[in-house]
Amino acid sequence: MRDVAARAGVSLKTVSRAVNGEPNVSAAVQARVAAAVAELGFERNDLARSLRHGRSSATLGLLIEDVTNPFYAAIAHEIEQVAAEKGYLLITSSSQQQEERERELVAALTRRRVDGLLLVLGGGDHGFVAEAARTTPTVFLDRPPVGIAADAVLLDNRGGMHQAIEHLLEQGHRRIAFVSDPGELFTAAERLRGYREALTAAGLEIDDALVRLGRHDLGEAERIVEALLALPAGERPTAIVTGNNRHSVAAARALARVPNPVALVGFDDIELAELLARPLTVVAYDAGALGRHGAELIFSRLGATPAEQPPPREIVVPTRLIARGSGELGPSS
Amino acid sequence: MRDVAARAGVSLKTVSRAVNGEPNVSAAVQARVAAAVAELGFERNDLARSLRHGRSSATLGLLIEDVTNPFYAAIAHEIEQVAAEKGYLLITSSSQQQEERERELVAALTRRRVDGLLLVLGGGDHGFVAEAARTTPTVFLDRPPVGIAADAVLLDNRGGMHQAIEHLLEQGHRRIAFVSDPGELFTAAERLRGYREALTAAGLEIDDALVRLGRHDLGEAERIVEALLALPAGERPTAIVTGNNRHSVAAARALARVPNPVALVGFDDIELAELLARPLTVVAYDAGALGRHGAELIFSRLGATPAEQPPPREIVVPTRLIARGSGELGPSS
DNA sequence: GTGAAAGCGCTAACAG
DNA sequence: CTGTTAGCGCTTTCAC
Secondary structure, three states: OHHHHHHHOOOHHHHHHHHOOOOOOOHHHHHHHHHHHHHHOOOOOHHHHHHHHOOOOOEEEEEEOOOOOHHHHHHHHHHHHHHHHOOOEEEEEEOOOOHHHHHHHHHHHHHOOOOEEEEOOOOOOOHHHHHHHHHOOEEEEOOOOOOOOOEEEEEOHHHHHHHHHHHHHHOOOOOEEEEEOOOOOHHHHHHHHHHHHHHHHOOOOOOHHHEEEOOOOHHHHHHHHHHHHOOOOOOOOOEEEEOOHHHHHHHHHHHHOOOOOOEEEEEOOOOOHHHEOOOOEEEEOOHHHHHHHHHHHHHHHHOOOHHHOOOOOEEEEOOEEEOOOOOOOOOOO | OHHHHHHHOOOHHHHHHHHOOOOOOOHHHHHHHHHHHHHHOOOOOHHHHHHHHOOOOOEEEEEEOOOOOHHHHHHHHHHHHHHHHOOOEEEEEEOOOOHHHHHHHHHHHHHOOOOEEEEOOOOOOOHHHHHHHHHOOEEEEOOOOOOOOOEEEEEOHHHHHHHHHHHHHHOOOOOEEEEEOOOOOHHHHHHHHHHHHHHHHOOOOOOHHHEEEOOOOHHHHHHHHHHHHOOOOOOOOOEEEEOOHHHHHHHHHHHHOOOOOOEEEEEOOOOOHHHEOOOOEEEEOOHHHHHHHHHHHHHHHHOOOHHHOOOOOEEEEOOEEEOOOOOOOOOOO
């Protein structure tokens, strides 16, 4: 920038004004600066800018488990879209479900002075985010904050699971298995609660042998479903509900290998679900909405003065059941 | 940091040393600084650090079309993994296939002084990247640079298409359609070239009516395939090869709606392809490898002195055919 | 309309 | 081992 000033024969500050489109720069000077900028290939250093400017690195930070899961990709994409409209960029980082990585990455994002933090965190206490959340607008996505207060955008986990169970009950199922993540995970716990509530409301006993919670590693999940399917006649479930798209994929694979499949309803939609040999019935929702609302919550805080900051808010994204076939198999088919 | 220094009763520089784990800090002082840091909830400002430090914002910039496409998600994920090992974060931005966005985003990333640029750009001249590439290690992914020299990681597009066509020829197909992106796109052009080469090598004429290039908008792509399937008997293709995963999804959907389907081979693998009603035969490859190699190329330049910089390099990722059923349909089935 | 001085938070290069 | 000085590239403040 100093070089540009020298080249254009003006002061540093004038270049700054010209480059940033501030008022009080004559057309002639504006043009001279523009020419110098072009000749020197100058690009404003936004790091230095935000340092002095005090605020705004014009960057948001997102922490998810893994972008290759379409659920997270949808979230990341929507955040990025909202951010782009405001001239913000997005740093996306993956925890790989490791709490240590979560800590490291929140710290790394904070050190870079992101203007907002969007977090999908695992179980356990989230106290390590408290400090960052004090100075940076922070939104929890998919899972609520634990141990601290902050905005959150969640799914209607229980409601969605009610839809799934009620749908299967209508088909005559009475032995419905639930395959999902470990119960430490908020979403798994809530969906399990929905599962229990719906069964209990129908006057059925909960058979804990049909509740299988394990990491959403595809291989392990497949083995869990295989074990369920290998149960003797009376104990075998006639339907399975999965707790997320990874488990749905695993269950679909395991089911494809047995001669006498059972009904399946997945939580979260899957591309091409309708073209599967056994079209997948799912509890669907707008995953991107988690990101979109989250980004909007961030920007609403960014646009408000400290005095105007509202108390923590919670947004719940609705679910809906899409029947495609796999969930319409009867108990004896 | 100044507050920490005051609190610990040491100089600014000593805090800097302690915080960064530099040598020449006594254990006692180290402890006192650590205590002050904890009490004040201090987090080093990496923006200021990299400003002074001159180099390294410890951030890489990635420009893709859209993270919700699993192809790009795989790339982003691998880059992030490699970056994480070195303590780097990744800014992921989506062009949505708009050249104007590409320009804006490359500029935005450059202004933030990312240490490396990984770009998936559309057709047209890439001159607008030249200035950035001069000062920042830049790698082109999936599509080579046009008009400038830079590292690139590409797929074996022609080879992959040869595999697809040869496979279909072996099944007896002679009328094979090609459905892909517009020819301005390097990958589409190369795959089309592979298609032509393989057919010509087999002594067949190219029927341009069977070559349909259009944006990979799912709806439009479906209509293109429908049109092909609606051709009269003699003109109708007996097999279709798609140019990318979006077109494969579109083709699978369109094919599922007709009573007399044709063979289908997709370029790029799809999750659950084996569980589709008509299991999808594909030309598969390691999409993540594009990202992994790209990130490694960046870091190799980052670790080299200006004098050591090698000339632009090109890495080609191999493809392989996976037969699952849709590509093994005969011409008269 | 334009410029000079000061400083954002940190670290390189020296001193001590 | 620790502190001082200067300055990264930019913007704020205030003067002209």
